[in-house]
Amino acid sequence: MGGAGQGADARRRTGHIGRAVVRHSPSPADRCWKVAGGRVYSATMNVRAAKIADAKAIYALINSHAERDRMLFRSMADIYENLQAFVVVEVADSVIGCCALEVIWSDLAEIKSLAVDDSQREKGVGKMLVGAALERARELGVPRVFALTLEPSFFEKLGFAIVEKETLPMKVWSDCAKCSKQQDCDETAVVKDVK
Ligand SMILES: CC(C)(COP(=O)(O)OP(=O)(O)OC[C@H]1O[C@@H](n2cnc3c(N)ncnc32)[C@H](O)[C@@H]1OP(=O)(O)O)[C@@H](O)C(=O)NCCC(=O)NCCS
Numbered sequence: 001m002g003g004a005g006q007g008a009d010a011r012r013r014t015g016h017i018g019r020a021v022v023r024h025s026p027s028p029a030d031r032c033w034k035v036a037g038g039r040v041y042s043a044t045m046n047v048r049a050a051k052i053a054d055a056k057a058i059y060a061l062i063n064s065h066a067e068r069d070r071m072l073f074r075s076m077a078d079i080y081e082n083l084q085a086f087v088v089v090e091v092a093d094s095v096i097g098c099c100a101l102e103v104i105w106s107d108l109a110e111i112k113s114l115a116v117d118d119s120q121r122e123k124g125v126g127k128m129l130v131g132a133a134l135e136r137a138r139e140l141g142v143p144r145v146f147a148l149t150l151e152p153s154f155f156e157k158l159g160f161a162i163v164e165k166e167t168l169p170m171k172v173w174s175d176c177a178k179c180s181k182q183q184d185c186d187e188t189a190v191v192k193d194v195k
Pocket of ligand 1: 065070071111112113114115116117120121122123124125126127128147148149150151153154157
């Protein structure tokens with residue numbers, strides 16, 4: 001590992017999302033320390049569109065949080081059907097985070113299934129994933145993105161604003177039928193205009 005090419009990578013990260021190129025500001029978090037065979041080495045984070053081979057890792061990530069009531073479960077069938085909406089962050093060939101952007105209507109898309117491996121939290125992975133989702137919305141021409149979340153403060157840090165859930169269109173609530181909480185929904189709606 002290492003070399004001049006990687007140095008350039010660390011200055012400005014580039015990942016392919018569909019046919020477009022997404023750029024992320026450099027951050028110390030772009031490097032994770034990994035231990036292998038007793039040796040410690042640094043590995044570079046990479047954000048990219050999900051591939052079929054990532055589906056099981058996406059499933060494991062989402063459902064590890066869903067088991068603790070932090071997000072909705074998703075089946076393998078659901079993940080395969082929506083794979084094109086997902087981006088992942090990988091380090092040394094391991095998927096450590098995922099996020100989906102699903103278009104709801106002509107003027108609105110939803111950030112769904114944002115999940116970061118517990119051992120990799122607070123390293124900028126979530127921010128990278130949301131940045132990639134916003135870039136994808138920009139490419140698609142969707143002017144507004146929202147999320148329903150138990151972590152509104154995280155989204156506020158990324159420039160989202162909290163809004164009343166009732167201000168979102170009815171179509172947004174299709175997932176509620178799959179949720180055990182239904183009328184006792186404890187999620188907060190956050191929105192951001194895509195510029
Ligand atoms: C919420 C979650 C996605 C955050 O991911 P992460 O990789 O740990 O977050 P980042 O490191 O990118 O954090 C970016 C910024 O948000 C802050 N942040 C992270 N988690 C936060 C939280 N729960 N509340 C408030 N701020 C938070 C970080 O400190 C950082 O701030 P800084 O820019 O001032 O340094 C992750 O903890 C997670 O997967 N949680 C469980 C699943 C979940 O709740 N997903 C959201 C469902 S919509």
